[in-house]
Amino acid sequence: MSVGEALAAFDAANPDAGGTASFLGKVRGGDGVKALELSHYEPLTLTGMEALAEQAAARFGLAGLLAWHRVGVMTPGEAIVLVAAAAPHRRAAFDAVDMVMDHLKSAAWFWKRERREDGWHWIEPRAQDRADLARWK
Amino acid sequence: MSVGEALAAFDAANPDAGGTASFLGKVRGGDGVKALELSHYEPLTLTGMEALAEQAAARFGLAGLLAWHRVGVMTPGEAIVLVAAAAPHRRAAFDAVDMVMDHLKSAAWFWKRERREDGWHWIEPRAQDRADLARWK
Amino acid sequence: MSVRILFLGPLQDLAGKQAAEVAGPLDWNGLLAVVGNEVAEQLRQERVNVACKGRVLAEKTALLAEDGDEVALLPPVSGG
């Protein structure tokens, strides 16, 4: 799926919202990273993302929310995650994207490992990610 | 210009950035608004936006910044403003978009009026917009 | 050749026009005298800026425009 097409379609689907905020996360190159693999536990992931989307939509009065997360092996520059929120006001749209991203990083059933010269390394969750998540409790 | 194409092109132009945040502001329908007109003072607007973009890029260590603001008459659902920032990390990308939007609302040379049933009405700057701008001083 | 005065945003409505041409040189008092009472009252407020030759004046009362210059009267903005 193309990121541009996804955002254009989302925009077209929400003509009446005053603003749309989005975040696109990509595999970073550098640091010797050759590839990134995202795995998940499917029976939990989709229902979890749907519940998260409904929670964000209710909390921020959204007209629409797009939450897209890839799994599999990706190379630097490729998109991993795309979140967009359409809302009457900018602050609500921003906060909704921020909240969904924080949950996708620390409260959704995804695991990430990266391949460097010497093989695959699992990415440990960071304390900062958990602190970010706590902002929404 | 298509919003989807602009974001796709921006994404392609910044393959190495870890994240891209964006905000798209559109003409809101409802409240009896039939149309919106944005005017500007061209000798100041472009140089002001270029300076703003450079300031945001330096402050947040951006890989790239897109700042697009329409002028003329627009109808509900049409895009007014599009800002995107590519950065190594999400927080920097979000803050850059937020800062540029706050400046475009309160510190760039644009004036907005809306047409309702009874004619055109100039939009007064809001105290909240000035407070938002002050966050970046 | 003359000084061109531009009325931006809501000042257009107060002035009843988008632009005016006056003979230079034009200083602050000259500007207040030619723009009409309503616009002059706005100009005296701190929140209204004046640009000359494409630059916003740090001290608008120091305006000194020559023939050929453009003077822009800039009320508070509302973009985005």
Added chain:
Amino acid sequence: MSVRILFLGPLQDLAGKQAAEVAGPLDWNGLLAVVGNEVAEQLRQERVNVACKGRVLAEKTALLAEDGDEVALLPPVSGG
């Protein structure tokens, strides 16, 4: 028919496999006994969750899986 145990994320490396099949019923102590010492040590940590039949258990030590059920061992996540 048996209980299928899934090792997610880094637990795959500790287990040396992605999945295992064991005879049901399977309770918490049975799980600790069949997954190997390294995985068992992880399971005892609060930050590792257990799901059964597609639902995360509020109290993982109350696990009771029957033949045909899937038990997923969920280490701390790192998505986005």
